[in-house]
Amino acid sequence: MLRAPLSPDETAEPRRRDGCGPLLPTVVETRPMRQRLFEHLRAAGEASRADLSRLLAISPASVSAISAELLAAGLVEEVDGASRDSTRGRPPVALAVAPRAYYVAGIKLSDDAHSAVILDFAGELVGEATLPSGAHRQPVARTLVETESVLDAAILSAGLSRADLWGVGLGLPGVIDHARGIALWSPILAERDTHLGAILSERLRLPVTIDNDANLLTLAELWFGHGRTMTDFAVVTIENGVGMGLVLQNRLFRGGSGLGMELGHTKVQLDGALCRCGRRGCLEAYVADYALVREAQTALDWNRDTAESARQLLDSLYEHAKDGHAGARSIFRRAGRYLAVGLANVYQLFDPNLIIISGGQIRFDYLYAEDVLAEVRELILDTGRTPPHIEINAWGDMVWARGAAALALSALTEQLIGEGRVA
Amino acid sequence: MLRAPLSPDETAEPRRRDGCGPLLPTVVETRPMRQRLFEHLRAAGEASRADLSRLLAISPASVSAISAELLAAGLVEEVDGASRDSTRGRPPVALAVAPRAYYVAGIKLSDDAHSAVILDFAGELVGEATLPSGAHRQPVARTLVETESVLDAAILSAGLSRADLWGVGLGLPGVIDHARGIALWSPILAERDTHLGAILSERLRLPVTIDNDANLLTLAELWFGHGRTMTDFAVVTIENGVGMGLVLQNRLFRGGSGLGMELGHTKVQLDGALCRCGRRGCLEAYVADYALVREAQTALDWNRDTAESARQLLDSLYEHAKDGHAGARSIFRRAGRYLAVGLANVYQLFDPNLIIISGGQIRFDYLYAEDVLAEVRELILDTGRTPPHIEINAWGDMVWARGAAALALSALTEQLIGEGRVA
Numbered sequence: 001m002l003r004a005p006l007s008p009d010e011t012a013e014p015r016r017r018d019g020c021g022p023l024l025p026t027v028v029e030t031r032p033m034r035q036r037l038f039e040h041l042r043a044a045g046e047a048s049r050a051d052l053s054r055l056l057a058i059s060p061a062s063v064s065a066i067s068a069e070l071l072a073a074g075l076v077e078e079v080d081g082a083s084r085d086s087t088r089g090r091p092p093v094a095l096a097v098a099p100r101a102y103y104v105a106g107i108k109l110s111d112d113a114h115s116a117v118i119l120d121f122a123g124e125l126v127g128e129a130t131l132p133s134g135a136h137r138q139p140v141a142r143t144l145v146e147t148e149s150v151l152d153a154a155i156l157s158a159g160l161s162r163a164d165l166w167g168v169g170l171g172l173p174g175v176i177d178h179a180r181g182i183a184l185w186s187p188i189l190a191e192r193d194t195h196l197g198a199i200l201s202e203r204l205r206l207p208v209t210i211d212n213d214a215n216l217l218t219l220a221e222l223w224f225g226h227g228r229t230m231t232d233f234a235v236v237t238i239e240n241g242v243g244m245g246l247v248l249q250n251r252l253f254r255g256g257s258g259l260g261m262e263l264g265h266t267k268v269q270l271d272g273a274l275c276r277c278g279r280r281g282c283l284e285a286y287v288a289d290y291a292l293v294r295e296a297q298t299a300l301d302w303n304r305d306t307a308e309s310a311r312q313l314l315d316s317l318y319e320h321a322k323d324g325h326a327g328a329r330s331i332f333r334r335a336g337r338y339l340a341v342g343l344a345n346v347y348q349l350f351d352p353n354l355i356i357i358s359g360g361q362i363r364f365d366y367l368y369a370e371d372v373l374a375e376v377r378e379l380i381l382d383t384g385r386t387p388p389h390i391e392i393n394a395w396g397d398m399v400w401a402r403g404a405a406a407l408a409l410s411a412l413t414e415q416l417i418g419e420g421r422v423a
Numbered sequence: 424m425l426r427a428p429l430s431p432d433e434t435a436e437p438r439r440r441d442g443c444g445p446l447l448p449t450v451v452e453t454r455p456m457r458q459r460l461f462e463h464l465r466a467a468g469e470a471s472r473a474d475l476s477r478l479l480a481i482s483p484a485s486v487s488a489i490s491a492e493l494l495a496a497g498l499v500e501e502v503d504g505a506s507r508d509s510t511r512g513r514p515p516v517a518l519a520v521a522p523r524a525y526y527v528a529g530i531k532l533s534d535d536a537h538s539a540v541i542l543d544f545a546g547e548l549v550g551e552a553t554l555p556s557g558a559h560r561q562p563v564a565r566t567l568v569e570t571e572s573v574l575d576a577a578i579l580s581a582g583l584s585r586a587d588l589w590g591v592g593l594g595l596p597g598v599i600d601h602a603r604g605i606a607l608w609s610p611i612l613a614e615r616d617t618h619l620g621a622i623l624s625e626r627l628r629l630p631v632t633i634d635n636d637a638n639l640l641t642l643a644e645l646w647f648g649h650g651r652t653m654t655d656f657a658v659v660t661i662e663n664g665v666g667m668g669l670v671l672q673n674r675l676f677r678g679g680s681g682l683g684m685e686l687g688h689t690k691v692q693l694d695g696a697l698c699r700c701g702r703r704g705c706l707e708a709y710v711a712d713y714a715l716v717r718e719a720q721t722a723l724d725w726n727r728d729t730a731e732s733a734r735q736l737l738d739s740l741y742e743h744a745k746d747g748h749a750g751a752r753s754i755f756r757r758a759g760r761y762l763a764v765g766l767a768n769v770y771q772l773f774d775p776n777l778i779i780i781s782g783g784q785i786r787f788d789y790l791y792a793e794d795v796l797a798e799v800r801e802l803i804l805d806t807g808r809t810p811p812h813i814e815i816n817a818w819g820d821m822v823w824a825r826g827a828a829a830l831a832l833s834a835l836t837e838q839l840i841g842e843g844r845v846a
Contacts, residue, residue, distance in 0.1 A: 185804065185807065192806075256655050256657075256774040257776060262772065263771075266771050267768060267802055268691065268693070277805070341693060344689075345689040345690060345768075348689050350683050351678035352678070381608065382608070382700070383607040383608045384615050385682075
């Protein structure tokens with residue numbers, strides 16, 4: 001496999017997001033031309049040189065030169081482009097990312113189960129595994145053992161070995177300093193300020209990048225979901241916690257020093273419901289799974305001795321609500337209204353063109369019903385503009401891990417093709 | 424006076440905000456070298472060529488070339504730099520922005536009074552005026568007449584005429600589409616979707632740029648306040664409304680399509696207090712002047728017949744609170760607690776290094792007391808990080824108008840020295 005990064009290349013001219021004035025946000029396109037071409041290829045699956053030139057507004061000569069370099073490095077290969085234009089004699093040759101040039105792993109840790117996937121260099125899934133987590137909150141040492149287990153299971157399912165991996169992306173809930181690889185606080189870890197990136201990297205002897213899980217889901221939308229056609233959008237995630245990610249001009253936005261976007265811990269009620277972070281009135285204390293479980297115990301007169309799991313309890317709550325149980329309906333109704341508050345606040349502050357409610361377990365359609373979306377419209381400033389577009393994107397359980405793998409692929413791509421800043 | 428923009432110049436190499444990884448926000452330095460040099464000069468007052476080279480990391484040869492061009496165009500002049508280093512024989516020659524090369528006006532409209540300032544090209548105040556506004560909310564036609572009056576009064580006070588002005592920056596509360604010059608909704612205008620920029624520009628026969636007033640105050644902080652030493656900060660404004668501005672890498676951030684940052688209309692209480700936007704539970708419905716006035720009427724058993732102004736009523740409320748009046752204290756206490764919620768949410772979402780509570784009328788120290796700041800610390804996620812730094816910056820009444828003038832100066836500078844995109 002190839003390990004040497006390519007030589008530094010020309011940086012594309014910075015492009016302003018628009019040409020409307022001097023004070024607009026200076027979020028500009030900084031990816032080198034080579035990187036833009038490569039990422040387009042990975043997103044599109046395959047493309048002819050002529051398409052690349054037209055779609056990316058890069059001269060045919062530059063496309064040829066960049067293609068030649070990527071082909072020589074083994075990062076891209078020529079494929080039979082017959083499927084695109086088979087009617088005119090000889091099928092055209094298309095370019096595609098060389099899938100077996102590299103493999104990466106993505107791992108998502110949660111308080112319920114850990115999951116891992118293996119992706120090839122083209123971003124295709126080649127292996128996956130899920131293992132239950134030992135405890136709701138546990139010491140890092142224990143989490144590391146479980147992380148290694150789920151990773152090895154995924155590698156095995158792909159028919160690969162650890163030596164075949166370039167690196168690992170890891171996501172977990174909490175306040176994660178991506179740049180420094182530190183988990184400052186996570187609801188699933190007993191310790192604070194864990195240098196999780198470095199510790200895991202040393203343990204696996206592989207490059208490891210870590211991030212907040214909502215950012216990973218946002219990355220999954222960017223790489224494999226809506227982001228293939230959108231450049232600016234917000235993602236709100238709901239599972240055992242509420243998270244948020246923001247994409248501006250194809251890139252994750254993280255706020256001032258990289259630790260913003262904590263939507264789940266914005267306050268929507270003074271002296272409100274207790275959150276697992278220890279504060280009161282956080283959005284997730286009304287909307288997240290654990291908040292519903294807490295109320296379900298009251299509504300359904302839950303008996304601790306039956307040892308029903310949280311997921312079973314929620315499923316039961318949902319069934320009761322569908323059957324017209326007043327308490328159960330009231331729980332979903334309130335959660336839906338607070339969710340509407342959260343979505344309205346995201347719109348009011350970040351003004352995204354699209355909000356995607358995304359996650360692996362979007363099961364409770366009460367939360368995503370038309371009356372919740374109507375409530376969002378009733379909460380936001382009436383400016384005469386089209387109300388925000390809100391979409392629901394229910395992925396399978398493995399989407400978080402795929403986002404984590406995208407993080408690793410992104411680091412790898414940056415190293416090979418980008419500005420070469422990744423260690 | 425000079426009117427011709429300089430020739431397009433070299434763009435500085437894009438600088439990443441940090442070198443920490445591939446997925447950090449791509450807010451980069453896109454100002455041309457010439458613009459950075461010029462803006463540094465304006466902020467610093469004066470600087471020698473050697474200082475400019477050292478502080479901006481531009482080669483001495485480039486500094487010389489750029490200086491020569493700016494001097495030839497009359498935008499910069501040589502001044503006696505004696506004050507900097509008078510001990511070593513001949514005083515060094517320093518550069519400074521040529522103050523009389525251009526003049527701009529800045530106007531701030533509110534429901535109470537309008538204010539206007541005239542700044543010279545170096546950003547120094549040369550004239551100002553304030554006029555009461557006719558009504559709380561009024562037709563645009565009436566507002567335009569008042570705008571012209573306050574502008575002319577400021578021009579007169581500067582000893583200038585309208586022909587001496589390059590252009591006007593105008594700020595008002597509400598949802599303002601800066602890029603298109605449209606006031607989508609403003610609490611002080613009877614109409615919606617007003618093409619205020621174009622209408623006023625035609626009326627005055629001058630270039631006009633409009634913006635949300637909180638963005639102007641943020642610009643004032645950036646040009647004349649804390650921004651002279653900080654590159655990233657958030658500003659929260661409180662007067663008859665609650666606004667917010669965000670500066671990232673020396674530039675205003677406006678969210679997805681430029682209409683975000685509506686902190687005053689984020690919801691902090693489901694089915695809460697009525698806001699002047701018509702919705703319930705907005706932050707400003709608990710914190711803004713009008714919210715305090717509303718409650719003061721109850722607390723102080725206010726008699727409508729006395730025709731006391733809102734400002735007098737608030738002053739009276741404040742005196743009562745200082746004297747221990749329970750109702751008055753409770754009003755400030757609740758407003759302070761909701762303000763803490765707003766500040767905590769700003770920190771949780773945008774993660775700024777500094778939050779500046781800024782405005783012309785920061786009078787009620789109950790709102791900015793230590794217990795409010797302590798409440799912010801109690802509301803945010805405990806990640807072990809240093810809690811956000813919060814500063815109070817009380818300006819005079821004219822600060823909003825100075826920010827508006829900075830908007831015009833910024834547009835002018837961009838046209839003369841920047842990428843030349845301004846019409």
